[in-house]
Amino acid sequence: MKILICISNVPDTTTKIRFVNDNTAFDTNGVQWIINPWDELALTRALELKETTGGAIEKVTVINVGTKDTEPTLRKALAIGADDAIRVNTEPKDAFFVAYHISEAVKNEGYDMIIAGIDSSDYNGAAVGGMLAEFLGVPSVSSVSSIDVEGDNVSLKREIDGGSEVIGTQLPFVAIIQKGVAIEPRIPSMRGIMMARKKPLNVVEPVEADALTEFVSYELPQAKAACKMVDPENVKELINLLHTEAKVI
Amino acid sequence: MNFEFTEEQLMIRQAARDFAQRELINDVIERDYKAKFPANHVKTMSELGFMGMMIDPKYDGGGMDTVSYVLAMEEISKIDSSVSVIMSVNNSLVCYTIERFGTEEQKEKYLKPLARGDKIGAFLLSEPESGSDATMQRIIAEDKGDFYLVNGIKNWITSANSGSIYILFAQTHPKKKHRGINAFIVEKDTPGISLGPHEDKMGMRSSDTHSVMFTDVKVPKENRLGEDGLGFKIAMKALEAGRLGIAAQALGIAAGALERSIQYSKERKAFGTEIANHQAIAFKIADMAVKVENARNLCLKAAWLKDNKKPFALASSMAKLYAADIAMEVTTEAVQIHGGYGYVKEYHVERLMREAKLTQIYEGTSEIQKIVISRVLLKD
Structure with missing residues (x-):
């Protein structure tokens, strides 16, 4: 079985977000880039499966749509333990554009299990996994919180309202994963970092594709207002403030 | 550059x-x-x-x-x-x-x-009466033909209990003074080796430190490191490299204290505003940051020299001296910035301060570093 993990290159989750060009572009200055946390958990689970299923998993590949700047993120995935990496050499524009490029790059490569994180921590589009399955004409299972493999059988646990369900699927398929699929991402070892130097990172040129959406502008959430303390004796003032300032009553 | x-x-x-x-x-x-x-x-x-x-x-x-x-x-x-x-x-x-x-x-x-x-390895150089002056090894490794017979005591040994492979320094030819010292690889479970009690240290308490006693311990000849009498030189070369590790450790302690101080001073309020807005605190942060950055640059310069096969003894001594001294200064200020919270364990900085103190003492005290540095600079 061959596993493909879709990797999004995202700003570190503690990044201070700023916008430039009249709030139409994200300011990437000084940003540290990481593997999208969901994708990192997907990779962790794929490697666990590879180690524990006694040869059932032939290889684990990671793929990213991005310019050369995203290669450190892919090499980190290789250092963590992926066998090889694919980079589709273009600036990702929207979910349709990314999903189409991934499908074009891998449609003839025979991946049996394709895993995408439920969303990326930067744009939260939550669309690539489903679109990718559609382009490839394979089933997709969303909100997967656990993946198990026995021989050629895959069982996927999904969170549903008030409980969970277990789903079996034919191969190939796309699993869109969320919390629970793995507990903690792996830290690359010195050996892994050294071996990453020699693992293949294949660059694929983009195909003709258009983005279907465009970013018009960004807005930062309103800054949190300062907390105002009211003396417990002074209920009148509290009611007055709730009425005139907070405007909730 | x-x-x-x-x-x-x-x-x-x-x-x-x-x-x-x-x-x-x-x-x-x-x-x-x-x-x-x-x-x-x-x-x-x-x-x-x-x-x-x-x-x-x-x-x-x-x-x-x-x-x-x-x-x-x-x-x-x-x-x-x-x-x-x-x-x-x-x-x-x-x-x-x-x-x-x-x-x-x-x-x-x-x-x-x-x-x-x-x-895990341990490095057995210090003795109860020989710390900074490592030439004065009292422990004896007598040449018995097929093996060395070791008798004596070593002190302040990091990982003495948790470790199982020792690098031991001992005197084989007392008349030759430091040129008579040998270095050996010794397995801890060799008969005749016993440990003193666990040292109850001020800081770095989660690492084990003991004295190690040798009573008629037979060390095979093939376990000697290098030529006969090369032990002192081996010790000095090891410390050259070791000192850089401790310099980086001291740097980390200082950098950790600085990070915690920045975070705390942006959260803690006094006189109606975050204490970071008070110049007394802001200037402390600035001074601490400059010291940390200096220590980092000294450490990285020494590391770069070593990686490029250039002499790095002077640079690593400078890095260790400076990083250890500023670790003490920066952690003391960090406790001050944290006030009462800094004096209790939960906020970590009191522990960093206790840890910093050791970096001025082990693997060459700050005073020994000054001897190393000044001798290089003043020799004709």
Whole structure:
């Protein structure tokens, strides 16, 4: 079985977000880039499966749509333990554009299990996994919180309202994963970092594709207002403030 | 000049940071308080390859450069210097010494398990009456033909109990003074070796320190490192390298105290505003940051010299002297910024201050560093 993990290159989750060009572009200055946390958990689970299923998993590949700047993120995935990496050499524009490029790059490569994180921590589009399955004409299972493999059988646990369900699927398929699929991402070892130097990172040129959406502008959430303390004796003032300032009553 | 780190160096720094901030942080206070050895963390460090980072991969090491080692030491020491001292001793005193001075057989037998972290190493140089003056070795290794017979005592030995492979320095030819000293690889379970009680230290309490007694201990001839009488030179070369590890440790302690102080001063309010807005605190932060940056640059310069096969003894002494002294200053200020909270364990900075003190003492006191530095500068 061959596993493909879709990797999004995202700003570190503690990044201070700023916008430039009249709030139409994200300011990437000084940003540290990481593997999208969901994708990192997907990779962790794929490697666990590879180690524990006694040869059932032939290889684990990671793929990213991005310019050369995203290669450190892919090499980190290789250092963590992926066998090889694919980079589709273009600036990702929207979910349709990314999903189409991934499908074009891998449609003839025979991946049996394709895993995408439920969303990326930067744009939260939550669309690539489903679109990718559609382009490839394979089933997709969303909100997967656990993946198990026995021989050629895959069982996927999904969170549903008030409980969970277990789903079996034919191969190939796309699993869109969320919390629970793995507990903690792996830290690359010195050996892994050294071996990453020699693992293949294949660059694929983009195909003709258009983005279907465009970013018009960004807005930062309103800054949190300062907390105002009211003396417990002074209920009148509290009611007055709730009425005139907070405007909730 | 190039101040950029390579992609790999950054990956290693991040790996060390993740390890420290995800794992070490959880029980660092408790381990320090109870003086409990971090066995599970050492196991993780071994799996990650931090125990023999710079050793050639053909001896199961990580094959990384010294700059990466300094970056990793800094990140781990920001959180826990008990763990980083185990790492430093194993890497730069024990593994380095065997890789540099050992025979192929010694490397095969001892370096490989040490570099993998399957075994922990200890470095037995100090004695009850011989610390800074390492020429005065009282412990005797008598040449008995097929073996050496060792009698005497070693003091302040990091990882004496948790470790199982010792690098031992002992006097074979007392008349030759320091030119009579030999270095040996000794397995801890050799008959005749016994440990003194666990030292109840001020800081770095989660790392074990003991004295080690040798009574008629037979050390096989093939376990001697280098030529007969080369022991003192081996010790000095090991300390040259070791000192850089401790410099990076002191840097990490200071950098950790600075990070905590910045965070705290932006949260804590006094006189109606965050204390970071008071110049008295803001200026302390500025002074601390300059010191930390200076220490970092000295450490990285020494590491760069070592990686480029240039003499680095002077640079590593300067780095150790400066980083240890500013670690003490910066952690003291960090406690001051935290006020009463700084004086209790929960906020970590009192522990960093206790840890900083040791960096001025071990692997060459600050005073010894000044001797090393001034002698280099003043010799004709």
